[in-house]
Amino acid sequence: MLFDINITEQFPSMNLELSLYTKQFEDEKNMKKVQNLIEAGLHPERYEFSTSQLGKGNTTNTLFLLNITNTKFPNELPISYVLKSYKDYTVNIEPSTLFNLVKNKFPNAPKIYGSIKVNDKETIGIIESVPNIENFGDIFWNELNILINDVFKDIDLDYSYINERSNVSKIIKEYCGESIKVSSEIGDYIKNLHKSLILPDQNEFSLESVDSSIYLKNYTNKLNSMISKLQGQMTQQPESAFFNLPKISSILIDIKATIERFRSEYEKPKIEIQPVHQDLHLEQILYDKIENQYNFYFIDFEGDPMLSLDEKKEKFPVEKDLASLLRALSYIKFNTLLKFIENRIIRKDKYEVPEEILYNLFFRRGVRPKNKVLDDILNVLNTWESKLIGKILKNLNMSNILITYFYIQRALHELTYELLYRPNKIIVPVLGLKEIVEKN
Template identity: 25%
Template sequence: VVLKLVRRLVSGIHPEAEISRYLTRIGYANTAPLYGEVVRIDPAGVPHTLCILQGFIDNQGDAWNWALDYLRRTVDELALAVDADDAAPDPEKEAQAIEGYQEMAAIIGKRLGELHVALVAPTDDPAFSPEPATPEDVRAWIDGTQTMLATALDLLAQRVEQLTDDTKELAQSLLDRRAALTEAVANLVSADAGALRTRIHGDFHLGQVLVAQGDVFLIDFEGEPARSLEERRQKSSPMRDVAGLLRSFSYASAAAQSTTESAPQQTADRKRALFDRFRGYAAESFLDAYRTAVALATQPLVAPSAEQALLDLFLIEKAAYEIRYEAANRPTWLGLPVRGLAALASRLLGDTGTPHEPEPADSSAATPPNPAEGDYE
């Protein structure tokens, strides 16, 4: 078992215990089962979770570190083999290496899809009953993204002269097209998107996935620690979780690229191209497996015609959030979310020459995406 001690006590129902209890009850297998919770009820009748007891998952570490290790080891082997042989890359070896990364991405996509299927199933529990997203809900999602985007662009405007040349050019292109991008986001998702509001993971990235015996388990349903418990318990679109994982693949690729820092230029360029291909194929496999899994849901999570637009909305929100986070905590990493946001902007605005993700960042410290402190000791 694992005993999680809550180090920052807050008033209200804790989403980690609430969601874990629900998933345990309905039999979702790929998470830690809930065994118990210690709660203090104050004189006003308000609960305060003190600790949570869950089943221990025998694992080989989280998917973030698995991805870093796999990418660094595999890309080094592929790139150095070319240098040693002074020949063209072996397409078969590269395909096999990429397939191994794709397989893990697909497993994560399948398990996330199964989680969303479980959370969209009809239930008498109002906290978990899926609801159609109203036009007001869709507008709230758009407004939230607009607010995050405005904050990110304001930060870039303040710091643009401090950025490296490549990042500065991309940041300036975003600032120059601020009005067009804002308008595109405002009109990105139609009010009748056919979307559902359900409970979701809320803070999904590779660090929230445990790798275990060729499978994965999804953990830590506390939501983003910076938000209130009420916000973390709100229903939202499952596409928000999908966007979080896609952005996490980009972070893993960039963090792994620290192996290019001391390599000769030709080898470094070759490695960067490999990292980019690994990320692209992983994202594709993740999405394919996810869509296959959610096709079994009792009702569509979003109308097929609106899925990409809604996913783009949350990808923009996530990239903008990352800019805000990196500006405050790791300024040398700003190039990664700036490039991600620039790529999204170029696609939405119909530009040619869309930049490819990911751009190598100063990745001397490989820390997980969204590394805000959690609730637990």
């Protein structure tokens, strides 16, 4: 479609428009990539094209790797691009965000070389193919699961010695060295990302200071509205439904009180807001590694998927991005525990559900699993999570209250999603909210 010169004649009603960006690039490498696209568009007969799908079809948008080879130089490596077909036919904020990052010469996000508009809506982005091994979350998931499966091989043994803090730290350091290393480094990359998302001379991308009391009051109302909506959705389901258990329902009540207390405890008169990523979970960070040096790339700047387009165009405290990252750690923690329960605890001769065993571990002391190994594993997982959070936040001047606000919002969004599409999985965001209540 990109290089068929008859496309607009065949489909005139589509009003197809290919825009390529050249003025933003000063370096020879990226200028060459844009020029290559222009020449291939003007003279497609001189080039060979190949495409392959990325993400194995499990990504929110459809992604293709496009390789373009100049037939005059068949021995040269093809120039590669990512074609990103956005799932929603609507105005998208990603192209302009990536364009701003290029203006600020931010090296840790894919460059955008152009876009295809259909009826004046960006439908396909033409984006740099960045070198990467896998996503950031894979490091945490792989190391943590190896740790749990190696250390807790026999579920009938006594692992109480592990509960000593020095022993837990030693085990985590031994098995999760890469996780600790990248957690120590990612904070500076996030800080630079937030700086590079600001364009001081453009009002919609500038840094602002707003009255904290008004901002937090409005956000408190927004969170309370989300909670009320969730409570309404739950009560419309059968009383026997898992999520209608009183101890789960009470968490939403407790969260309202927690939010109000945080609002009253915030002391600074102003809150700074700016453009942020909005959806910075662990799969939105790719990494490459050369020898022992990591490099990270932030991807998918489409905004928070739970927000409307107008809301996505708003500015937020940078703490919103950190909250997304920390919620992803919580998901890894509890899903690691669920996987262990499924593989090692569930009795094959009985009908048992991992989520119910996890619920019992936290909420039903009378029917808690007899095997103490889950308590020991949970202690390791909590220490692992705390250690990585400390590393990530170490060099960032963040407000814990604001992080918690957006952490709660993220967990409520997750709970809404799970309630609609995967009701048996609501235990993970519920436990995230429960931990917030208990910690505060």
